Amino acid sequence: MGESGRLVTEKLTKRYGSTTTALREVSLSAPSSGIFALIGRNGAGKTTLVRILATELAPTSGRASINGIDVVEDDKRLRERIAIVPQEARTISWMTPKQSALAYLMWRGFGHSEAKKRAEESLARLKLDKVADTLNRSLSGGTKRKVLAAMVLASEAEIVFLDEATNGLDPISRRDFWEILRELAKDRFIFLTTHYLEEAEQLADTLGILGEGRLVAVGTVPSIRGRIRYQYSIKLPPNTNVPGVAEGEVTTGRDGQVQILTNEDEAFAISRKLSVAGTRFSIGPVSLDDIFFQLVGESTLAEREAAG
Amino acid sequence: MSGRLKRSLTSQLFAAILVNSVYEMKNYPTNLVNTVLSPLSFLVVITFVSKGALLGQAIEGGLIMSMFQSGTALQGDISHLKNDFKLQDMLVSSPASPAIYVLGMAISEIIYVSPALLVLAALGQIYIHPDPFQALELTAALLLIFVTSITIGFMFATLSSDIVQSFAWSRLLTTVFTTITPVYYPLTYIPLPLRYLAYLSPTTYAAEIMQNVAGYLQEGAGVVVTDWAVLGGATAILLVVVSKKARWKEV
Numbered sequence: 001m002g003e004s005g006r007l008v009t010e011k012l013t014k015r016y017g018s019t020t021t022a023l024r025e026v027s028l029s030a031p032s033s034g035i036f037a038l039i040g041r042n043g044a045g046k047t048t049l050v051r052i053l054a055t056e057l058a059p060t061s062g063r064a065s066i067n068g069i070d071v072v073e074d075d076k077r078l079r080e081r082i083a084i085v086p087q088e089a090r091t092i093s094w095m096t097p098k099q100s101a102l103a104y105l106m107w108r109g110f111g112h113s114e115a116k117k118r119a120e121e122s123l124a125r126l127k128l129d130k131v132a133d134t135l136n137r138s139l140s141g142g143t144k145r146k147v148l149a150a151m152v153l154a155s156e157a158e159i160v161f162l163d164e165a166t167n168g169l170d171p172i173s174r175r176d177f178w179e180i181l182r183e184l185a186k187d188r189f190i191f192l193t194t195h196y197l198e199e200a201e202q203l204a205d206t207l208g209i210l211g212e213g214r215l216v217a218v219g220t221v222p223s224i225r226g227r228i229r230y231q232y233s234i235k236l237p238p239n240t241n242v243p244g245v246a247e248g249e250v251t252t253g254r255d256g257q258v259q260i261l262t263n264e265d266e267a268f269a270i271s272r273k274l275s276v277a278g279t280r281f282s283i284g285p286v287s288l289d290d291i292f293f294q295l296v297g298e299s300t301l302a303e304r305e306a307a308g
Numbered sequence: 309m310s311g312r313l314k315r316s317l318t319s320q321l322f323a324a325i326l327v328n329s330v331y332e333m334k335n336y337p338t339n340l341v342n343t344v345l346s347p348l349s350f351l352v353v354i355t356f357v358s359k360g361a362l363l364g365q366a367i368e369g370g371l372i373m374s375m376f377q378s379g380t381a382l383q384g385d386i387s388h389l390k391n392d393f394k395l396q397d398m399l400v401s402s403p404a405s406p407a408i409y410v411l412g413m414a415i416s417e418i419i420y421v422s423p424a425l426l427v428l429a430a431l432g433q434i435y436i437h438p439d440p441f442q443a444l445e446l447t448a449a450l451l452l453i454f455v456t457s458i459t460i461g462f463m464f465a466t467l468s469s470d471i472v473q474s475f476a477w478s479r480l481l482t483t484v485f486t487t488i489t490p491v492y493y494p495l496t497y498i499p500l501p502l503r504y505l506a507y508l509s510p511t512t513y514a515a516e517i518m519q520n521v522a523g524y525l526q527e528g529a530g531v532v533v534t535d536w537a538v539l540g541g542a543t544a545i546l547l548v549v550v551s552k553k554a555r556w557k558e559v
Contacts, residue, residue: 051397055400055401056397056400079402079403082401083398084397084401086397088394089394089397089398091393092395094332095327095331103323103327104323107319107320107324107404108315108403109313109316109317109320112319112322115319156313157402
């Protein structure tokens with residue numbers, strides 16, 4: 001199984017005990033280059049999928065391969081090529097960023113002088129050279145996450161897994177981190193999981209959406225947008241008379257703002273009506289947020305109906 | 309690029325030593341003082357209480373405790389690195405093997421207790437003054453205890469998911485195997501029915517071997533051979549168990 005240059009899974013399933021199914025027959029095929037972002041709610045199975053692909057966890061059934069290397073049968077070979085920053089990973093408090101990167105590279109088998117050179121280059125590349133000799137415990141949360149990224153960036157790994165790497169970062173640190181990820185993705189395959197839809201939209205070359213252990217969609221953002229029922233979004237301010245909608249969904253937010261999700265023809269028809277009435281409104285293709293809620297919402301509903 | 313990299317096993321071993329002893333000793337010297345003082349404090353108490361009569365046994369007890377404590381400390385340290393920093397997850401998804409990781413961590417623990425070992429070895433040279441063959445026997449018994457404690461420590465660490473519980477286990481194992489059991493004092497001090505319980509601990513056999521080598525016990529050859537066989541056998545069994553039961557990656 002498997003193809004060169006692709007991440008492939010076939011009916012990948014993971015059960016914990018007899019009651020919990022974290023992944024349900026996940027099958028996908030995506031390029032193993034650039035950034036693959038996996039999004040889903042808490043408990044959707046993102047971390048389970050990452051851990052299986054990173055050879056940390058054995059699947060219950062099904063198969064997976066990256067660049068033709070099976071994650072179970074050929075795990076030792078794959079480990080030569082991968083690196084991971086796990087969810088909730090932290091820098092070791094009694095070490096400095098330079099020591100952290102150096103030790104990680106030595107664990108991967110680099111000689112001391114080569115590891116030292118790579119560690120210093122990587123820290124400089126991520127603008128961490130000024131704090132390279134500061135104890136990790138004295139660094140900010142954002143800087144600590146960058147140190148973890150510097151460790152894997154310094155390595156020879158061609159495939160890097162980042163499990164919710166930007167969780168807990170403030171918006172500015174998160175955007176800084178995105179730059180690092182774009183840098184990493186220039187010569188590696190980055191498999192990223194995130195809660196932040198904006199992050200996935202900004203970074204992902206390929207996107208996967210998980211809902212309750214099932215792969216709901218996979219592809220580029222435009223291709224996924226093309227597959228959903230309603231591709232246009234019209235937003236109206238609170239207390240606006242909403243025109244009749246022949247096809248689509250109308251929702252009202254807590255702030256009173258109205259959103260109409262609809263198809264292209266209906267979107268233009270509604271726009272004309274609103275323009276004639278002199279109503280303020282905005283129109284555009286649906287955002288990843290909208291796509292996510294349409295797809296995962298439908299998936300969750302279908303699951304519950306199937307469960308009776 | 310990864311295919312062309314010639315990986316250095318020495319580097320992989322040295323990484324654990326850097327992380328778990330060199331950098332930690334440098335930044336948390338209080339831990340080092342504690343590691344040195346634990347075996348020495350028992351030695352001082354036993355020596356005072358026995359008015360010097362048990363000084364030799366207490367030195368040997370301190371050496372056994374230091375070696376055993378290395379294994380239980382390994383349990384706490386691996387568990388800490390695994391649960392609090394997710395280091396084990398990072399290393400599972402890398403070319404580092406569990407054997408190299410544990411070996412490096414084990415060496416780091418020995419380095420960590422080396423100041424205590426040096427003090428105790430110097431005291432042993434002064435008060436026990438073993439000949440080279442006896443020194444070899446003492447070293448072999450200590451190494452078997454070290455391997456035993458490392459295997460117990462690694463197994464507990466890979467199964468642990470809670471660092472507080474892990475440190476509690478670490479202290480409990482050290483107390484049970486080196487303080488309650490007749491390591492610092494002769495087995496004959498224990499009332500007979502309880503003496504059989506002491507034989508459940510591998511440290512009892514190590515202490516009996518070492519006390520016999522130093523001349524504090526005069527056991528027959530049969531007892532000594534049995535002690536070596538039990539200690540060696542227990543170590544071998546634990547090595548097999550840990551290779552089967554320790555969990556490096558999850559299933």
